[in-house]
Amino acid sequence: MIRLRKIEPSDLPYLYRWENDASVWADGSNHNPLSQQDLRDYIASTTGDIYRDGQLRLIIEEEGATLGCIDLFDFDPRNRRAAIGMYIAPECRGKGVGREAVKQLEDYAFGFLHLRCLYAIIATNNKACSALYEHAGYQPSTPLPSWTLESDAILWLKTSSSPA
Numbered sequence: 054m055i056r057l058r059k060i061e062p063s064d065l066p067y068l069y070r071w072e073n074d075a076s077v078w079a080d081g082s083n084h085n086p087l088s089q090q091d092l093r094d095y096i097a098s099t100t101g102d103i104y105r106d107g108q109l110r111l112i113i114e115e116e117g118a119t120l121g122c123i124d125l126f127d128f129d130p131r132n133r134r135a136a137i138g139m140y141i142a143p144e145c146r147g148k149g150v151g152r153e154a155v156k157q158l159e160d161y162a163f164g165f166l167h168l169r170c171l172y173a174i175i176a177t178n179n180k181a182c183s184a185l186y187e188h189a190g191y192q193p194s195t196p197l198p199s200w201t202l203e204s205d206a207i208l209w210l211k212t213s214s215s216p217a
Contacts, residue, residue, distance in 0.1 A: 055120065055153050057111040057161070059101040064112055067119050068092045071140045103128055103135075103166065113141070113154045120145045123154045125162060125171075134170035135162065146181070155189050163213040170212050176204040183207065 060068075072087045103109040108126040112119060121141035128135045137158065141151050162168045174197065175182045187193075191209035200206035 055113055055115045055150060055157070057113060057123065057154065057157050060096055060099060060110050060112055060122075062093075062096055064119065065089060065092055065096065067112075067142075068096075068122070071122065071142070074140075077140065104130060111158070113150060115150075120150050121154070123158050125158065132170075133166075133168045134172070135168055137171055137173045151182075151185050152188060155185065159189070159211070168213065170210065172211070173209045174200065174206050175209055176201065176206050178204045183209070186211075 069087070069089055069092055072092065099106055099110065101109065103125060107128050108124060109128075110122055110124045113121040113123055119142075121139065123140075124138040125135040126138060137155065139151055139154060141154075159171060162171055171191075172194070173182075173186055173191065175186060177183075183193075186209040189211070191211040193207045194210040195208040197206040197208060
């Protein structure tokens with residue numbers, strides 16, 4: 054069973070490899086390599102408090118093995134919504150890790166933070182990611198033509214089943 058935990062200094066080698074994986078840059082907001090110092094500074098400055106930092110990055114692990122990371126970002130506390138971003142290490146993809154991580158993040162976001170809405174923007178050519186969010190109960194909401202140079206995208210949306 055996987056668990057989500059706060060980022061630690063010992064995660065630097067993983068973050069360095071993942072953030073510098075140019076094969077996924079088109080799907081995210083990173084478009085240039087990051088140095089180890091950039092990432093050390095990030096790790097040192099993040100508090101793990103989404104209200105203070107405006108975002109939350111959690112490490113996905115299982116029995117001490119680091120499998121990826123999942124983020125809440127574009128946090129809007131007034132409207133109680135946030136975006137989800139995720140990176141699963143290539144050797145861990147297709148094994149249900151992302152599905153379980155999204156479920157645990159939803160439990161936290163909807164149950165503890167009392168968010169009303171989570172969303173993910175997924176490139177139309179990223180079939181695996183679209184399937185993951187569809188299986189998790191997200192609805193394709195808004196087409197985003199020409200969202201990136203490489204692809205159109207779709208905004209996938211899930212709202213809390215709890216009353217507002």
